[in-house]
Amino acid sequence: MIADHNWKTRCIIVSAGTAGKYIGDVTRGRTGVVVDSHLMDHGGQLLAGDLRGAPVLELKAGPVTVEILRKVGSFIRENGLQTVAALGGGSVLDAVKLAVLFTADPSLAIFVERHAKRSGLLVLPPITSPKERPKTILLPSTVGTGAEVSGVACLDTAVGRRLIVSRHLAGDTAMLDAGHLATLPRQLLFEGLLEALLRVAGTMIGSGSSIFDDDGHVLIQRMVRLGQRLTRDDSPELRLAAARLSMETHTGWALMGRNPYGAKHWYVANELAYITGERKMAATASLIGPIWQEIENGSTGWGDRERLHSLWSAVTHADPDLDPNPVLGVTELMWRWGIAGLQTISEETVVRTTAAAVSNWGGVLPMLRGIDAAQIHHVLNAAAGGQPILPSPTGELLGRGEEVST
Template identity: 40%
Template sequence: MNIAWSGSSRLLIGAAGLADWLDGLHGAGGLHGSNSLGTPGKPAVTALLLDPAVTDTRITTLVTEELDRAAHTTRRIVPDGDGGPDEILALADATADADLIAVIGGGSLIDRAKLLAVAHEDERARADLRTTGRSGLLTLDARTRRIRPLLAVPTTIGTGSELSRVACLPHNSGKRLVMSDALAPDAALLDPAATETLPPDLLLEGVLEAVFRTVSPYAGNLDDRPVEDALAEVCAVQLVRLGGEAARQLAAGHVPDAGLRMDLARLSGLTQSTWLCFGRDLFSTEGWMIANELSSALGTRKMTAVAALLPALWRAVLAGDTRLGSARRLRRIWDLLRSADSSGDPLPAEPVAGITALMDRWGVARDLVLAPHLLETVARRTVRTWGAGLPMLGGLRAADVNALLTAVA
């Protein structure tokens, strides 16, 4: 079977899965109830957004061949802007004649495709994307809809954007998180060709990102939820186990094999499933928000900021700061994770020492130079964007954020 369901999206496995899905778009009823994709008597038009690094890669060839086989006219677009509202709206206008939007690239490019797709078809969304309020969270109108199908082909591991209902948008020198059911792609194609050129450091960094996204709401909520806890535990354990296997293969001088990369890609997307967080506090990922502002201020990668901040966050949780999470639940999931990695000596039982050792073992960069004058600036900006009356920071004040950043510096 080459097609599976993940929430509201179809998960396509390899070129065969893509072929079946494209055929389904043209079948009776089509994807959205129309007679066929495109105008009768004319070939369907696909707007294919490409990351500059993948224009001549095998995955782009595979996708293009399947679009050709399905008699699509494919127009390539290589965005070169900052991903902000002006570029999103320009891309929406440039793809206005397309019947299908497809994207091959990392999480940020997939986010652009998701945003342009809703902006083209919904004037409310166009207006919302241009808003300039201070909030880092933008929830699109519940009536927002997307008519044209959207296909995402991720070339990285970690963001899970290919299956999520959120997208990041540059905002006030940082990033805004945009949420809407209409942002979830109709289909995500996973193929080992998509990650065969992914640098080793970004592969393991992406695995850590998926672990972080799974563990944060798990430990960030104080109450047990047996079903959702079990799902999160399985995902996190498998991510660490497979991440350890990837680290072991890399240490032996080998590129992680295709099957392993596919397993990691599926797990990465699965961590975006709403079932893992059903019934949990929606805003239990303060670490992501702080790291988001920190990475923007320093001009560094988001996961470098996350990795630098993670020990300080866990240390605060273990010290009893229930605004950041449950020490009991953090210890419980770390007990499971430390036993899952077999790529070296047993990891420390103490969670902070353990996650630090795991990041070092995987070679995840986490060294940041944070000048003292930036501490207060980042803390103030974090609270202004996500707190100070907004619900996302869960009561954290500038002094609390400053203390976490001081521990990083």
């Protein structure tokens, strides 16, 4: 079998400001609403419609912690909720996804606590009573993560940020309302579009050839063209298109049959963002150029050079003005979209991030298997703008033409 594509999430797209008129059609039993505290005006519109009188919990957007999960879990239990509607960015949606699951099966929370030290990736065992899990209706106010349809969620634990995986984490219903995206700052809109683009690009570069390569290339081209339009104009329709493309990176055919751990940049960026306390896409913007340069230099652990060039050829077909060199081209694309990396990356941060990446994702683990500490340190040092003091893992000196003192 090549692929078996069956997505559990029902996806609904509505006109701006009309989610409240339709949400009642997909609820089940007693329904509660969890809303990002900065989006209460939009939450009020939901409560003025089919959810009038529903209990409400305000959450401040930020990393999902065990304390937040307890808060959401208490809200679910105290109100006897059978459906939870969540309005917010990726962290708010992740909090609801995890809390709903842990409320239905408390043993899963114990599983996470026991296994968090072993790996950055935690695959949950099957839920014991799926019917006990409250239904989720997820209404994103950001783009990029696709949290409303993905079967993953991030959780900050005492030992680091963990990626939790379960097919029961995907929302039962995802509802896109352009009105919910209206307050998203343009910088974060472009960061989200880049996140979705690199999810596809990184996975394709880190996987073998597939009959779905054309699907991936076309999806990336659509994102590049949308980015071009957004640099000239901004409208509810274009923002809705960005959210839809972000969602499609999970629900479409582009990533079917790929290496699920192909996007190597994500794992290092996750640790860099956690250690610095900065946004993940700022960390990603710092790392993607150096990682692609290593692929260019023949470091196959990070990805395949030929597939990188094939993918970037599709990008330049959509935007011929971009540099044909993938490393220079992606840097130019980020500059056009106003996306900047971290201002500073200290040597201490490089050391700590390297250690965390190896411990949580490397060694015998499949995520960064084949990439050792020296390679990760090398990339982070390049991202920090440091001068190479050792040969690169591919046997080349990054400072070509310069002598290295020993």
